[in-house]
Amino acid sequence: MKKKKLTNKQIEEYIGGLSSNDQILWKEILELKQIFSLNLMYRKEVFNEDTEDFDKFVKAKVKEFEDKQRSENKKGT
Numbered sequence: 001m002k003k004k005k006l007t008n009k010q011i012e013e014y015i016g017g018l019s020s021n022d023q024i025l026w027k028e029i030l031e032l033k034q035i036f037s038l039n040l041m042y043r044k045e046v047f048n049e050d051t052e053d054f055d056k057f058v059k060a061k062v063k064e065f066e067d068k069q070r071s072e073n074k075k076g077t
Contacts (some may be wrong), residue, residue, distance in 0.1 A: 040054070
């Protein structure tokens with residue numbers, strides 16, 4: 001059976017839907033970052049916790065992740 005080709009209007013609708021989903025995902029990521037930051041601020045103010053060690057830990061983990069991504073990207077090329 002031969003597949004029907006999509007019309008330009010259908011393609012535009014699909015792209016519009018993807019763009020909308022992308023914007024929703026981006027908004028959720030920003031909200032998660034804000035919640036995480038607020039949590040750290042709360043801990044520092046309420047519990048008088050020093051977040052400096054935690055900041056170093058997070059930065060080290062982010063660097064590990066980025067290095068891993070770079071090495072995987074190099075393997076893929």
